[in-house]
Amino acid sequence: MSARRRTDHAGGRSAEPVRRVTVTAHAKLNLGLRVGPPRPDGFHDLVTVFQSVSLADTLVAERTAGGFSLRVLHEEAAFRGGQGRTAKAAVPAGPANLVLRAARLAKERLGLPGGARFTLVKRIPARAGMGGGSADAAAALAAMLALHGRRLPRARRVALAAELGSDVPFAITGGTALGLGRGERLEPLRLARPLRAIVAVPHWRVSTAGAFRRLDEVKYGLTGWQRLLRLAASLGRKQVTAFQAMRLGNDFEVVLGQRRHDFDVLRARMVRAGLLEPRLTGSGSGIFGIVPEGAPVREIAGRFPGREPIWLVRSVGKGLRIVRE
Numbered sequence: 001m002s003a004r005r006r007t008d009h010a011g012g013r014s015a016e017p018v019r020r021v022t023v024t025a026h027a028k029l030n031l032g033l034r035v036g037p038p039r040p041d042g043f044h045d046l047v048t049v050f051q052s053v054s055l056a057d058t059l060v061a062e063r064t065a066g067g068f069s070l071r072v073l074h075e076e077a078a079f080r081g082g083q084g085r086t087a088k089a090a091v092p093a094g095p096a097n098l099v100l101r102a103a104r105l106a107k108e109r110l111g112l113p114g115g116a117r118f119t120l121v122k123r124i125p126a127r128a129g130m131g132g133g134s135a136d137a138a139a140a141l142a143a144m145l146a147l148h149g150r151r152l153p154r155a156r157r158v159a160l161a162a163e164l165g166s167d168v169p170f171a172i173t174g175g176t177a178l179g180l181g182r183g184e185r186l187e188p189l190r191l192a193r194p195l196r197a198i199v200a201v202p203h204w205r206v207s208t209a210g211a212f213r214r215l216d217e218v219k220y221g222l223t224g225w226q227r228l229l230r231l232a233a234s235l236g237r238k239q240v241t242a243f244q245a246m247r248l249g250n251d252f253e254v255v256l257g258q259r260r261h262d263f264d265v266l267r268a269r270m271v272r273a274g275l276l277e278p279r280l281t282g283s284g285s286g287i288f289g290i291v292p293e294g295a296p297v298r299e300i301a302g303r304f305p306g307r308e309p310i311w312l313v314r315s316v317g318k319g320l321r322i323v324r325e
């Protein structure tokens with residue numbers, strides 16, 4: 001290992017190529033998420049407040065002469081329970097994995113030579129609304145740039161990231177941000193106080209594309225969309241508390257269908273354990289509850305009944321942490 005180790009946050013201060021890079025890629029919560037009208041490109045406009053949290057995957061990348069390979073290792077990071085075989089089944093190790101898709105996209109668009117060998121240590125639960133796949137894609141983009149000593153202007157990085165998924169631009173930047181457009185237009189916010197949360201992930205899962213379709217069918221809130229956009233504009237660049245952001249609500253809670261009962265029961269159990277305002281993150285199925293300030297989080301987690309896995313998280317100010325070797 002080189003004695004020279006430098007750390008930065010996604011922007012890439014160094015322009016020297018390196019042999020090996022380790023990227024820590026953080027999960028996110030959507031403190032609030034409202035969905036607007038469908039657009040001609042098939043996506044939906046939305047207003048969301050993203051928050052990066054401490055739970056993270058680790059991606060190690062090494063330059064090779066040619067070709068891309070990926071090894072996925074699953075590491076249990078849940079306070080209780082875990083995902084077991086479900087986790088392995090939900091994360092493809094082949095070409096569909098977002099790490100490989102991001103690496104190939106970067107190579108193709110930026111004309112990068114050679115290939116890379118990736119090892120992904122997966123801790124963020126899949127299909128939980130915590131942005132695990134997006135975090136991995138963001139990490140792979142950042143790793144490719146670092147390996148080749150390339151820097152990109154912000155707009156170019158965001159455009160590349162948005163090709164991989166609506167949440168990938170936020171995964172690169174991280175912190176607290178208002179997300180507009182299809183989620184890729186970001187305005188930084190300041191979180192007034194750090195937050196701690198417990199995230200429970202029920203055994204059922206939600207299809208994101210399906211949830212958007214169901215929202216179109218039942219769309220009840222379109223008349224309020226312009227008002228929401230004005231509210232969002234007033235949030236821009238401000239200091240917000242988690243609870244202010246959570247006042248937005250989450251539209252996906254309306255289209256849970258037959259899962260609604262399970263959701264209500266889980267939410268009630270979270271409240272009984274001492275958690276505040278349980279909410280869906282993204283389109284689910286993860287549900288987070290805020291830990292009251294000063295309250296003992298492990299004690300709350302310990303008295304939270306149920307069999308679904310739970311994770312303890314706190315807010316962090318960055319999406320990626322990059323160490324070059």
Ligand code: C5P
Pocket residue numbers: 042043044045046164165166167181182183208209212
């Ligand atoms: O961009 P991402 O891959 O996360 O989107 C997954 C699916 O969710 C899209 O194919 C689309 O059907 C839906 N989506 C949407 N509007 C958004 C984000 C996602 O309709 N703003």
